[in-house]
Amino acid sequence: MELEASEVEAEKFKSKKTNITDSWMKKHSSIYKEATRHPFILSIRDGTIDSPSFKKWLGQDYIYVRAFVPFVASVLVKACNELDDSSDTDIILGGLASLNDEITWFKEEASKWEVSLTSVVPQRANLMYCSFLKSLMRSEIEYTVAVTAFWAIETVYQDSFSHCLEDGSKIPEELRETCQRWGNNGFGQYCHFLQNIVDRCLEKASIDIIAKAERVFITVLEHEVEFWNMSKGEI
């Protein structure tokens, strides 16, 4: 049986028992950097962001988070159906529960910025990203693949907004709360819990599932870049 290049790669990981997610972050460092050090994020960090761009991101991300809720719920269902009795469900349930407060936060932030959430029209990049999420909710999508997407999605925001909070940043005071929402250490710890789940699943996974999960990891990063481009007003 002829193995694809990515499957050959995956075989190497299985034999070396390397921490697969860290090796992906290195292997795909350029797209990972595009997703986590995007000009939109850098404009928040250096305080040059204009309010129309921020308001556009706020409205679009509210729509995204509404679609993220059923996706996270589908990951929880997949975790519950996993044979081994693991604490994954507690961690994923915690993430799902936090989305309730997140949606409240979006509504409060939107009224602060006078953004009418009910009249936001989802842009193409957002629609594409949300339909990608929906595609991962199908029952035939394996838990390992779905939880890889969940980890990647959360990690991009954590890495992006924690960068905005680092020493030397000049974030406008009115954006500090937004940066802290995803950039705080507690969320960083949560993302590491998710990363541990992903690595544990990948260690047990078949070669083709590992390759599929890696492709989903890359696709999440690509959608995140398009989402930031959209927020910055680039088509």
Ligand SMILES: Cc1ncc(CO)c(N)n1
């Ligand atoms: C587009 C996008 N990616 C990731 C997150 C993190 O939940 C979010 N809120 N929005």
